[in-house]
Every structure is written in structure tokens, then in C-alpha cells.
Amino acid sequence: MLSPGRARPTPDAGENAVFRGRALPWVFLLPSLLILAVFIYLPALQTLRLAAYRANVILGTEQFVGLANFAELLSSPAYRQVALQTLVFTVLTVTFGLLLSLGLAWLASRPVRGASTYRLLLIYPYALSPAIAGTLWLFLFNPEIGVVNALLGELFGVRPRWLDTPVLAFGLVTLAAIWKGLAYNIVFYLASIQNLPGDVMEAAEIDGATPAQVFWRVAFPLLSPITFFLVFTNIIAALFDSFALTDILTRGGPYTGNAGATTFLVYQLYQDGFVNFKTGAAAAQAALMLALVAFVTWMQFRLGERRVHYGS
Known part of the structure; x- marks a missing residue:
């Protein structure tokens, strides 16, 4: 029993937060669903439809060919070369990029004078767009007027x-x-390193572990969740974010074998779709890349529960 002078406790507002009617949640979701439908879902469906046609953009004609676009792509020596180059490029950028980032983040996390300045300089390239980054490298490595060749x-x-x-x-x-x-x-690694349990690191040092052993036997397993996340985000970045760098630096060239030496999947799609106006072939390539991204995402969820240590 409550005394007359004591206020009755009120229930938490979050416990009784319910929508008045089944239509209200959809009303709030409608703007987001419309944007997704117009800019993502409908273009994706249109791309899948175009993959089954051989279209002439100039004449405005279409011819249904079924899976012929996919068959031509998979049997094309040029496309196989592009796929192999993309695989090598992805493996190199992900492997060396993560190793170098982890090493720099580990060094930047050490208590040294001017550490905040070093961290800022390491993080600064993230503010540059791929187009600006490509322009900088173009000026540095230009064979005629580049700074690197001058040195x-x-x-x-x-x-x-x-x-x-x-x-x-x-x-x-x-x-x-x-x-x-x-x-x-580096941003993700640096934040994760700064949140590593200090008592575990100190215990390993007290037990006589060397700095290298502390890093590889203690710190690196604790960083496995963020490493696992970065592996897959870097794979997606290598597949799609390489377009601006390639277009500004080499435009897919120089030509070697059946295709350009720096022509990757996303750049080949651009050339077929917007340079050669092969919309059917470009749509088929987009569908294959969509399937590739779906496979990478599936692998991420499937392996995440088995190979990653989330304990403290």
C-alpha cells in the first residue's frame, strides 16, 4: 500500500511506447522506402532486365538474348584477364593495406611526444576524395614533370x-x-588498440613476453573482430573504389594481352556501358558484380561466428 503523501511510481515511457495502429510504422518508413525504391531497387531491377537484352542506345532498339551476354562475358579472354587482374589487385591492396595500417596504428598508439600530430597526419588522407588522390599521384609519378622521376x-x-x-x-x-x-x-585500428585491456597486456609483459610476442600473441587476437570487419570492407573498396584512381592515372591502360593492364571489373563495366554503349554487356557485368558482393557478404556472416574472437 502506498501512503497518501507518496507519489505513485510511473512506468518507464519506453515500456509502453507502442504505435497506435498498424499503418503508423509504415508511414514513418515511407520516405526511406521511396528513396530506396527510386535510387536502388528499381535501377537494380532495370539492370537485371537489361542483362537479358542486346540494346542499341543510338537507335533505341532492344533484342532479347537471354543469357547470351553472360555466356559471352565468361568466355571472353579479355574479361577473364580483367577478372584475374582484379583478383590480384584486391589481394595486394587488402593484405598489404591492412598490415601497414595495423603497424602504423600500433606505432601511433605509443605514448610519445607529438602523438596527436602523427595521428592527424596519418588520418588526413581519408579526407581526400579518390579523384584528388589520383591527381596527386599523377603529378608525383608523371614521367616528364613528376617529382619522383626528377629525384x-x-x-x-x-x-x-x-x-x-x-x-x-x-x-x-x-x-x-x-x-x-x-x-x-588506421582510424578503426587506432580506436581498437586504445581500448585493449591494459591488465592483459601488462600481465603478458610481467610473464616475460617480448614486445613482438605481446603484439602477435595478445593484442592481435583481441583485434580480430575489427580486422575481420576491415578485410571485407577493404575487399568491397578494392572492387568499386578503384575506379577514380584508375581513370585518372592510367584510364585502364597500358594495353597488354587482351585488355588494359590496369583495367579492373568496375572500370571494364564503365567502358562497356558509357564508352562503347554495350548496355547489355555492362548490365551483365553489374549483375555478376552484385552476385560477387552478395557472396562476399555471405562469407562475412558465415565466417564471422567461427573465426573471430569477441571475448575480452
Whole structure:
């Protein structure tokens, strides 16, 4: 029994927060659903439809070909070369990008004078758009007026043709992609390192573990959740965010074999769709890339529960 002078406790507002009617939640969701439908779902369905047609954009005609666009792509030597180059590019950028980011984040987390300045300089490239980053690398490695060739010419008497040699061009785009993704990875790694349990690290040091053992045996397993997340985000970035760097630095060239040495899947899609106006082939490539992203996402959820340690 409550005394007359004591106020009756009121229930938590969150416990009784319910919608008055079944239509009200859909009213709140309607703006988001409309935006998703107009800019994502409908274009995706249209892309899947175009993949089954061979269209002439100039004449405005379409011819139903079924799965012929997919068959031509998968049997094309040029497309297979592009797919292989994309695979090598993705493996290199993800592997070396994460290793370098983890090492720099670990060093930046140490208690040294001016640590905040070092961290700011490491994170700064994240503020640059891929187009600006590509322009910077273009000026640095321009064979004629680039700063890098000027230094190499003065010191060693060599001026490599970075943009004209297939191996050098591929390496240049890969290095630019790794550099562009460093800041994004460092932000996540730095935040995770700063939240590592200090008592566990100190216990390992007291037990006689070397700094390398503390890092690989203690810190790295505790960083596995963020590493797992960054692996898949970097894979998606390598598949799609390489377009601006490739377009500004090499435009997919130089030509080697059946395709350009730096032509990746997303750039091949752009060339077929917006340069050669092969809308059916471009739509088929978009559908294949959509399936690839779906597979990567499925692998992320499937492996996340088995290979990642989320304990403290």
C-alpha cells in the first residue's frame, strides 16, 4: 500500500511506447522506402532486365538474348584477364593495406611526444576524395614533370615510364589504392588498440613476453573482430573504389594481352556501358558484380561466428 503523501511510481515511457495502429510504422518508413525504391531497387531491377537484352542506345532498339551476354562475358579472354587482374589487385591492396595500417596504428598508439600530430597526419588522407588522390599521384609519378622521376633522374640517372609500362602502371595504381585506404583502416585500428585491456597486456609483459610476442600473441587476437570487419570492407573498396584512381592515372591502360593492364571489373563495366554503349554487356557485368558482393557478404556472416574472437 502506498501512503497518501507518496507519489505513485510511473512506468518507464519506453515500456509502453507502442504505435497506435498498424499503418503508423509504415508511414514513418515511407520516405526511406521511396528513396530506396527510386535510387536502388528499381535501377537494380532495370539492370537485371537489361542483362537479358542486346540494346542499341543510338537507335533505341532492344533484342532479347537471354543469357547470351553472360555466356559471352565468361568466355571472353579479355574479361577473364580483367577478372584475374582484379583478383590480384584486391589481394595486394587488402593484405598489404591492412598490415601497414595495423603497424602504423600500433606505432601511433605509443605514448610519445607529438602523438596527436602523427595521428592527424596519418588520418588526413581519408579526407581526400579518390579523384584528388589520383591527381596527386599523377603529378608525383608523371614521367616528364613528376617529382619522383626528377629525384630518380638526379640521384640514379633513371626516369621510369610509370604510366606506359604495364607492370609499373599496375604497381602504381596498387600503391595509390593502398595509400588511399590507410587512413580509413588506421582510424578503426587506432580506436581498437586504445581500448585493449591494459591488465592483459601488462600481465603478458610481467610473464616475460617480448614486445613482438605481446603484439602477435595478445593484442592481435583481441583485434580480430575489427580486422575481420576491415578485410571485407577493404575487399568491397578494392572492387568499386578503384575506379577514380584508375581513370585518372592510367584510364585502364597500358594495353597488354587482351585488355588494359590496369583495367579492373568496375572500370571494364564503365567502358562497356558509357564508352562503347554495350548496355547489355555492362548490365551483365553489374549483375555478376552484385552476385560477387552478395557472396562476399555471405562469407562475412558465415565466417564471422567461427573465426573471430569477441571475448575480452
